[in-house]
Amino acid sequence: MTMSNTGGRRRPPTIHDVAREAGVSRGTVSRVLNGGHYVSPAAQEAVNAAIRKTGYVVNRHARSLITGRSDSIGFLLTEPQERFFEDPNFNVLLRGCTQALASHDVPLLLMLAGTEDERRRITRYITAGHVDGVLLVSSHSGDPVAEELREAGVPLVACGKPMGLGAKVSYVAADDRDGAKDMVRHLLSQGRRRIGVVTGPLDTPGGVERLAGYKEVLSEAGIEIDEKLVVPGDYSRASGEAGAERLLAQAADIDAVFVASDLMAQGVLTALQRAGRRVPEDVAVGGFDDSPAATAVSPALTTIRQPWDRISNEMVRVLLAQIGGEDPAAVILPTELVKRDST
Amino acid sequence: MTMSNTGGRRRPPTIHDVAREAGVSRGTVSRVLNGGHYVSPAAQEAVNAAIRKTGYVVNRHARSLITGRSDSIGFLLTEPQERFFEDPNFNVLLRGCTQALASHDVPLLLMLAGTEDERRRITRYITAGHVDGVLLVSSHSGDPVAEELREAGVPLVACGKPMGLGAKVSYVAADDRDGAKDMVRHLLSQGRRRIGVVTGPLDTPGGVERLAGYKEVLSEAGIEIDEKLVVPGDYSRASGEAGAERLLAQAADIDAVFVASDLMAQGVLTALQRAGRRVPEDVAVGGFDDSPAATAVSPALTTIRQPWDRISNEMVRVLLAQIGGEDPAAVILPTELVKRDST
DNA sequence: CCGGCGTCTGTGAGCGTTCACAGTAGAGAA
DNA sequence: TTCTCTACTGTGAACGCTCACAGACGCCGG
Numbered sequence: 001m002t003m004s005n006t007g008g009r010r011r012p013p014t015i016h017d018v019a020r021e022a023g024v025s026r027g028t029v030s031r032v033l034n035g036g037h038y039v040s041p042a043a044q045e046a047v048n049a050a051i052r053k054t055g056y057v058v059n060r061h062a063r064s065l066i067t068g069r070s071d072s073i074g075f076l077l078t079e080p081q082e083r084f085f086e087d088p089n090f091n092v093l094l095r096g097c098t099q100a101l102a103s104h105d106v107p108l109l110l111m112l113a114g115t116e117d118e119r120r121r122i123t124r125y126i127t128a129g130h131v132d133g134v135l136l137v138s139s140h141s142g143d144p145v146a147e148e149l150r151e152a153g154v155p156l157v158a159c160g161k162p163m164g165l166g167a168k169v170s171y172v173a174a175d176d177r178d179g180a181k182d183m184v185r186h187l188l189s190q191g192r193r194r195i196g197v198v199t200g201p202l203d204t205p206g207g208v209e210r211l212a213g214y215k216e217v218l219s220e221a222g223i224e225i226d227e228k229l230v231v232p233g234d235y236s237r238a239s240g241e242a243g244a245e246r247l248l249a250q251a252a253d254i255d256a257v258f259v260a261s262d263l264m265a266q267g268v269l270t271a272l273q274r275a276g277r278r279v280p281e282d283v284a285v286g287g288f289d290d291s292p293a294a295t296a297v298s299p300a301l302t303t304i305r306q307p308w309d310r311i312s313n314e315m316v317r318v319l320l321a322q323i324g325g326e327d328p329a330a331v332i333l334p335t336e337l338v339k340r341d342s343t
Numbered sequence: 344m345t346m347s348n349t350g351g352r353r354r355p356p357t358i359h360d361v362a363r364e365a366g367v368s369r370g371t372v373s374r375v376l377n378g379g380h381y382v383s384p385a386a387q388e389a390v391n392a393a394i395r396k397t398g399y400v401v402n403r404h405a406r407s408l409i410t411g412r413s414d415s416i417g418f419l420l421t422e423p424q425e426r427f428f429e430d431p432n433f434n435v436l437l438r439g440c441t442q443a444l445a446s447h448d449v450p451l452l453l454m455l456a457g458t459e460d461e462r463r464r465i466t467r468y469i470t471a472g473h474v475d476g477v478l479l480v481s482s483h484s485g486d487p488v489a490e491e492l493r494e495a496g497v498p499l500v501a502c503g504k505p506m507g508l509g510a511k512v513s514y515v516a517a518d519d520r521d522g523a524k525d526m527v528r529h530l531l532s533q534g535r536r537r538i539g540v541v542t543g544p545l546d547t548p549g550g551v552e553r554l555a556g557y558k559e560v561l562s563e564a565g566i567e568i569d570e571k572l573v574v575p576g577d578y579s580r581a582s583g584e585a586g587a588e589r590l591l592a593q594a595a596d597i598d599a600v601f602v603a604s605d606l607m608a609q610g611v612l613t614a615l616q617r618a619g620r621r622v623p624e625d626v627a628v629g630g631f632d633d634s635p636a637a638t639a640v641s642p643a644l645t646t647i648r649q650p651w652d653r654i655s656n657e658m659v660r661v662l663l664a665q666i667g668g669e670d671p672a673a674v675i676l677p678t679e680l681v682k683r684d685s686t
Numbered sequence: 687c688c689g690g691c692g693t694c695t696g697t698g699a700g701c702g703t704t705c706a707c708a709g710t711a712g713a714g715a716a
Numbered sequence: 717t718t719c720t721c722t723a724c725t726g727t728g729a730a731c732g733c734t735c736a737c738a739g740a741c742g743c744c745g746g
Contacts, residue, residue: 012472014732025696030734038694057471061413062732064404066701075453081438085431085635095424098455102464107473110418110453112441121445128400129355130450237639270641292428296580298613357702368726373704381724405702408731 013054022050033058073101073319074109074131076122078138078145081114086237087263088292089308090137093159096312097135104320108135119145127152133319135159139204139235155322157315161205161330170328172314176206179304179335180213183258183286186302186337188221192256192284196229198243198268200260210260210288229254233264240267248275256284256343262291265301269342284343299341307333356397365393376401416444416662417452417474419465421481421488424457429580430606431635432651433480436502439655440478447663451478462488470495476662478502482547482578498665500658504548504673513671515657519549522647522678523556526601526629529645529680531564535599535627539572541586541611543603550578553603553631572597576607583607587614598626599686605630605637608644612685627686642684650676 015033019026024043031039032047039047050056064070075097077084084090094110101108109131113119123145126134133155136146143163149156150169158171187195197214200207215225228250233239240259244267247254257272259265265287269279277283279299287294290305314331322328362372367386374382375390382390393399407413418440420427427433437453444451452474456462466488469477476498479489486506492499493512501514530538540557543550558568571593576582583602587610590597600615602608608630612622620626622642630637633648657674665671 015734016732026733027696027735028694031695034734040694043695057467059408059732060473061404061407062701063734064701065402065408065703065732066734068701070404072452082635084438085434086639088428088431091428091434094453095427095455095457098453099461102461107452107468109415109450110437110441112438114438118442118445124400125450130403274641292425296429298617358704359702369703370705370726371724374725377704383724386725402702405731406704408702408733409704411731 012059013056014059015056017054018047018050018056021054022046068129069132069323070130071105072107072109072131073323074111074122074126074134076111076113076126076134076136076138076145078113078119078136078143079140081112083139083236084112084114087235089263089289092292092308093137093312096308097316100313100316104316106320113145123148126154133157133323135315135319136162138162139206140201155319157319157322159311159315163204168328170318170322170330172311172318172331172333173206174306174311174335175332176209176335177213177216179288179306179337180210180258180260181217182335182337183288183302183304184214184217186339187256187258187284187286187343188217190256190284190343193223194229194251194254195256195258196231196247196251196254198231198233198240198247198257198259198264201234202232207260214258226251233260235261235264237263237267240264241271242267244268244271245275248272248277254283256286258286258288260288262287262289262294262301262303265303265342266293266297269297269299269301280341280343286343290338294338294340302340302343303338305336305338307335355402356399357402358399360397361390361393361399364397365389411472412475412666413473414448415450415452415474416666417454417465417469417477419454419456419469419477419479419481419488421456421462421479421486422483424455426482426579427455427457430578432606432632435635435651436480436655439651440659443656443659447659449663456488466491469497476500476666478658478662479505481505482549483544498662500662500665502654502658506547511671513661513665513673515654515661515674515676516549517649517654517676517678519552519678520556520559522631522649522680523553523601523603524560525678525680526631526645526647527557527560529682530599530601530627530629530686531560533599533627533686536566537572537594537597538599538601539574539590539594539597541574541576541583541590541600541602541607544577545575550603557601569594576603578604578607580606580610583610584614585610587611588618591615591618591620599629600626601629601631603631605632605634605644605646608646608685609636609640612640612642612644623684623686629686633681637681637683645683645686646681648679648681650678 015026015029019029028043029047032044036044098108111122113122136156136158146162156169158169160173161171162169199211202208218225231243231246233243257268259268265285268285272279272283279285287301287303290303294301294303310333318329358369358372362369371386372390375387379387441451454465456465479499479501489505499512501512503516504514505512542554545551561568574586574589576586600611602611608628611628615622615626622628630644630646633646637644637646653676661672
């Protein structure tokens with residue numbers, strides 16, 4: 001039973017205790033804690049030993065008070081709750097970002113802005129400086145929160161290119177157009193010629209690009225775009241189901257559908273099977289995202305994989321860089337065709 | 344252009360600025376901020392006006408430094424990531440807790456412990472006092488994290504009764520047994536007699552209780568329990584599908600299945616339909632949870648609603664009470680039968 | 687021997703808040 | 717009047733850390 005142990009038993013050890021234990025000053029301990037520059041190897045060693053011995057953990061509040069940073073970041077989702085409940089992509093992204101941040105020892109604050117009230121509260125919270133930066137996920141266009149945060153100068157990285165925010169905000173996105181092209185080429189290579197499309201929301205760059213990829217490949221193949229084959233969706237399962245029904249009604253002779261999200265593709269599958277069309281024999285279905293939903297259905301979806309791990313890692317990297325003073329950046333990541341049973 | 348405005352333009356206003364603006368002392372401002380006891384109405388008024396005028400927001404780090412509280416809580420999910428990706432119940436709970444906490448102005452830190460490494464890191468983070476308490480979601484038994492946290496004296500509230508932690512940890516749960524009984528009675532009332540069951544994990548109280556409810560009602564109705572009608576599951580969709588197949592193989596004459604989770608019920612539906620059984624004509628299917636999954640399938644699931652909103656609210660209430668010094672508590676909430684198309 | 691430089695270390699100040707305490711004023715009781 | 721009690725207010729002193737600064741030491745070139 002040592003003095004140092006008995007003495008400060010009840011309350012956690014401070015940097016002061018570590019300094020005393022290691023026989024150095026607070027300043028030296030602090031320097032070791034923050035990168036260890038200008039510290040002799042001997043002191044370095046002694047401090048680390050003292051930290052282990054005392055079980056010291058830095059008091060983040062004291063640190064933040066003086067640095068002005070909170071060393072935490074917000075994950076902001078501005079989607080209606082139904083979307084959050086039905087689309088597992090959010091979970092994948094959430095997990096990826098949590099993991100990426102954990103390796104930097106930065107906690108993630110979850111902010112769900114489903115209602116106007118929450119939106120306001122969250123905006124206030126963020127602009128008050130309670131987080132150093134924000135990872136933004138919002139599939140819909142013209143997000144007022146994003147605009148406010150940008151104006152307030154809060155470091156911000158969006159998932160997917162945001163609409164109408166100019167080049168001022170960073171984003172990380174998959175190569176939507178390229179992915180769409182791959183899928184449509186794949187459908188073509190299977191001999192499909194009457195290829196319908198259920199688009200994403202066309203007020204978002206992602207939705208527009210995926211449709212553009214579809215049209216581009218068909219044109220290159222010398223197939224004229226039939227507007228009856230193009231029906232709008234909003235990424236929700238219900239809109240996929242409705243889209244497929246509309247497609248079936250407008251163009252009963254389709255032999256394939258390119259669906260701009262896996263969740264919508266689930267709906268498409270449901271509608272197709274209800275209409276007695278076999279997948280993939282009668283109609284091939286290609287999705288987009290490679291969300292967990294893709295393998296939860298039967299037949300398992302052929303889809304375009306968005307590299308979620310890389311997307312989350314890049315979002316975190318770009319955000320931390322921006323917090324460190326760097327300029328906003330846009331990162332486009334390649335996609336990959338995943339062949340399964342629906343084509 | 345007033346002096347007070349021009350002076351402190353760059354950096355946010357402090358409690359001191361507010362005090363000067365209002366013509367009172369820091370202490371008085373602080374008292375207003377924390378409930379306003381022992382403050383004259385006039386001072387109260389002046390301080391509030393000054394806060395509005397200066398746009399003051401409390402510096403949480405300074406506050407935490409002295410109070411020793413972090414005024415934030417952790418939401419800890421100790422599930423493999425596949426479970427997190429496929430089960431929308433987590434999202435519902437996450438949203439409920441976020442919302443409940445927001446009304447207390449307490450941020451939620453998301454902690455996903457999928458791997459052993461993360462488990463360790465998170466435990467260290469929590470026991471270091473970086474959060475005041477933890478909302479725990481972990482469907483599997485014998486969770487080492489929970490045990491460690493309990494031993495460290497961290498305020499903890501679990502969702503669902505945790506296995507083997509004794510009465511020492513708070514939890515909020517729906518009345519599993521009662522819900523199961525309602526469902527089986529409902530099945531009985533529809534004239535079903537050969538009722539199979541796909542159970543939840545039987546190393547958790549929830550799984551055990553739901554099965555117990557099933558057996559209890561059948562016994563009361565004078566129907567002998569046929570063990571061929573009881574197959575195990577683990578709440579995952581895949582286990583539901585496998586369970587239904589096994590049921591079909593062991594007891595082809597079933598006319599109903601009580602499934603211990605909606606997600607498994609999705610799998611059951613898939614297997615049943617693949618086997619050519621019509622739902623609900625040939626076989627009725629009853630789920631449990633009323634998860635978003637229940638209405639995403641066809642036919643829409645008859646299920647037992649867990650009152651998620653109340654569950655999250657209670658979890659937060661109990662946790663905050665416990666942080667405030669109260670004793671651990673157990674809350675059991677009533678369920679409700681939701682009749683849809685699968686029975 | 688001096689001066690300068692680069693490496694390393696200790697020290698005081700201060701970040702913005704809360705808390706304990708001391709103190710004031712006014713009302714009511716003795 | 718004087719004393720006590722209650723309602724309210726102001727004032728240091730922390731909380732645990734980082735940062736700027738000053739100083740010590742060894743080494744080099746003049």
